[in-house]
Amino acid sequence: MSGTLYLIPNTLGEGDADALAHVLPVPVRQQAAALAYYIGENAKTTRAFLKKVGTERPIQEIEVRELNVNTPPADIDKLLAPILAGTDAGLVSEAGCPAVADPGALLVRRAHQRGVKVVPFVGPSSILLALMASGMNGQSFAFNGYLPVDASERAKRLRELEQLSRKANQTQIFIETPYRNRAMLDALIAGCAPSTLICVAVDLTLPGETIVTRTAADWKKQAAPELHKRPAIFLLLAS
Known part of the structure; x- marks a missing residue:
């Protein structure tokens, strides 16, 4: 059985954990903190986001892969592979809602084609x-x-x-x-x-x-x- 792809919103600018708490509901932060696999536009800023969220495991144990404008379409299936194998994943954008004016839409489309459950979360757009x-x-x-x-x-x-x-x-x-x-x-x-x-x-x-x-x-x-x-x-x- 495949995992779930969670669409995790981000803040719209720089800010600390208090700023993140201001724009992301508690259930969103709880789910974000629990995931062990992330896909983001930039690995460094994705890890900075996770640091503000407060993860359940050490950040170095969380796998982070990049999906951005430079990602070849052929690599989308590679990003989806852990999810198809049963791992829940989070898709996070550099700012705001993933897959809206964002390259993450390609991953979401492919997830639907492969029968993966996609769950969008509330956050700032x-x-x-x-x-x-x-x-x-x-x-x-x-x-x-x-x-x-x-x-x-x-x-x-x-x-x-x-x-x-x-x-x-x-x-x-x-x-x-x-x-x-x-x-x-x-x-x-x-x-x-x-x-x-x-x-x-x-x-x-x-x-x-x-x-x-x-x-x-x-x-x-x-x-x-x-x-x-x-x-x-x-x-x-x-x-």
Whole structure:
């Protein structure tokens, strides 16, 4: 009989055990502490996460394997092999919920194909937290990942997303590399219609958490929060 693949949420930024306890329910931490096999994007940071969780066995006795953007698809079955042999495992992302905008989705898909039970646990998702706090449409929304880096291509994509939002009354959500956050906000303010709502959610669940929703016109009139090198989620809703 195969083991179970548990999807273990992580924190959305650096923090100690107290910070982890703030965002992960007790049953999640208990299950995370009991597992002897982990799959994560980075072995070092996965072990740091386990240290904060407080494991039932010494961390050096816990097997940790990596699954990231550099993992060949052919290696997915190798990661799944201990689970098929009966070992319960935890899948953990660098931040937030595993398998959401995360390479762990490949492992979860393969687990279903091989008949492995998959159990998702409750934890912070920056995408959903930003949507909840934005005041935008939570009935219809789309996550678009990263937008083009090139300024003209990014502006074109933003126009497309704004048109889609207006036509479908759908919230559009996307992210950016932290050091390009300001360029993204500037592009939104410059390219969107004055009445389009723009939300920037920064450092979610962290001490510096800042969430601001304004029309594009109001963003032009008021100061923006400091965004440089801070994890951020961007949302827009056109009327």
